[in-house]
Amino acid sequence: MKHQFRLFWVTAFAAQLAGGVGQAQDAAFGGEIYKTYCAVCHGKAGAGDGMVGELFAQRPANLKHLSRGNGGVFPTERVTDAIYGRGKIAGHGPTKMPIWGGYFMAEALESRAIDPAEAAMITKGRVLSVVAYLETLQEE
Numbered sequence: 001m002k003h004q005f006r007l008f009w010v011t012a013f014a015a016q017l018a019g020g021v022g023q024a025q026d027a028a029f030g031g032e033i034y035k036t037y038c039a040v041c042h043g044k045a046g047a048g049d050g051m052v053g054e055l056f057a058q059r060p061a062n063l064k065h066l067s068r069g070n071g072g073v074f075p076t077e078r079v080t081d082a083i084y085g086r087g088k089i090a091g092h093g094p095t096k097m098p099i100w101g102g103y104f105m106a107e108a109l110e111s112r113a114i115d116p117a118e119a120a121m122i123t124k125g126r127v128l129s130v131v132a133y134l135e136t137l138q139e140e
């Protein structure tokens with residue numbers, strides 16, 4: 001099962017590389033990642049009301065209001081950095097956000113068939129897909 005799951009990522013990512021997959025499909029791929037890794041804290045619909053998130057003193061961000069909080073423009077770079085876990089999030093101290101860049105990287109490397117360069121590409125593909133998905137959640 002776990003193996004199948006990993007194979008899914010690799011296959012899905014290879015498909016992305018091969019075929020100029022459009023934004024919509026990236027976002028669908030990102031939606032799967034979101035459900036698996038993010039919803040527990042940020043909530044099913046991204047409103048920051050996930051079950052685990054409720055236990056935090058520092059509440060997970062409402063991911064539907066990222067554009068609203070940035071003058072109506074989706075803050076692609078900030079969001080990407082927040083997910084990778086590099087730098088800190090403006091206005092917060094050290095972040096309570098898990099470092100997904102490192103996590104996805106480690107997970108990809110668990111498979112011996114993958115070298116670090118490939119793992120880095122898979123990681124980037126996953127992070128960018130989830131960013132594309134978050135962009136679709138934005139409310140005015």
Ligand code: HEC
Nearest residue numbers: 037038041058059060061079082089092095096097100130
């Ligand atoms: C263990 C709980 C937890 C999980 C799981 C989690 N987050 Fe977060 N996240 C947080 C918290 C808490 C914050 C609040 C900001 C901070 O800590 O600085 C946050 C902040 C963010 C931000 C920053 C928002 C901003 O205003 O810049 C983004 C983007 C984000 N999370 C996306 C994600 C994505 C995508 C995933 C899944 C890959 C995820 N988070 C999984 C807890 C979590």
